[in-house]
Amino acid sequence: MRPIQELGQIVRQRRTDMALTQSALAQLSGLSRATINQIENGSIRDLSLSRTARLLDVVGLNVQLSPARPRPSNGNAILAHRSALELAAQTASVSYRTTLPASQLGEVFSSGEVAPHFLPHVFTLLEEAPVSLLARVVEEMHSQAGLAHAAVWQTMRQLARRLKSTRPIWL
Numbered sequence: 001m002r003p004i005q006e007l008g009q010i011v012r013q014r015r016t017d018m019a020l021t022q023s024a025l026a027q028l029s030g031l032s033r034a035t036i037n038q039i040e041n042g043s044i045r046d047l048s049l050s051r052t053a054r055l056l057d058v059v060g061l062n063v064q065l066s067p068a069r070p071r072p073s074n075g076n077a078i079l080a081h082r083s084a085l086e087l088a089a090q091t092a093s094v095s096y097r098t099t100l101p102a103s104q105l106g107e108v109f110s111s112g113e114v115a116p117h118f119l120p121h122v123f124t125l126l127e128e129a130p131v132s133l134l135a136r137v138v139e140e141m142h143s144q145a146g147l148a149h150a151a152v153w154q155t156m157r158q159l160a161r162r163l164k165s166t167r168p169i170w171l
Contacts, residue, residue: 005042007052012040014059017138017149018169019157028168029055058169060135084136091133092125109141112155123163126156131169 015025015036022040026033031051038044039055049063056062085102093099100121108114114122126134138152160170 002042004039004044004047008040008042008044010061011036011055011059013149014061014135015040018059018153019150020059020169025055025058029058031055058131060131060133060138062132084133084140088125088129088133088137089121091129092121095124096121105137106141106145108159109137109152109155110145110147112158114159119163122159123165126160126163126170127165127167 015022020028022036023033025031026036029036031054035044035051036055039047052063083102085106089100089102089105092105098117098121100118104115104118105122105125108118108122134156138149138156141147141152142149157170160167
């Protein structure tokens with residue numbers, strides 16, 4: 001499969017999971033709907049890196065470059081990585097005295113129910129967190145709780161609307 005076809009499939013799947021139309025994605029990324037359609041169909045002839053980056057940023061993806069031959073890693077280079085839910089909970093709690101636990105945030109995105117004292121935390125997260133972090137949370141909820149990607153995005157969207165978010169991705 002050609003890279004542009006792979007990109008198109010990934011973008012289409014993420015857009016669908018996020019319940020965005022091609023027109024909505026085009027508006028959010030500053031591209032035309034026809035361009036989005038060509039990308040998703042793998043028929044676009046030329047797509048600049050800056051246009052690709054804008055599109056991927058909107059859907060919470062990025063391009064990662066790596067050496068053709070990865071260097072051997074040593075044991076000292078391995079860092080413990082925090083889970084997406086832990087990072088999201090920390091992001092949601094940064095301006096508040098009470099900390100939203102990662103486990104509680106997972107419950108929020110599983111059930112759509114938020115304890116009243118955590119409403120500001122969830123609002124802050126959905127309004128201000130990078131989409132890439134939200135996408136990582138969706139991936140983690142899928143792999144750990146078995147929830148469908150689209151279901152988690154839908155729960156986030158419903159919460160954002162209930163909390164009156166003005167972020168374009170949720171409108």
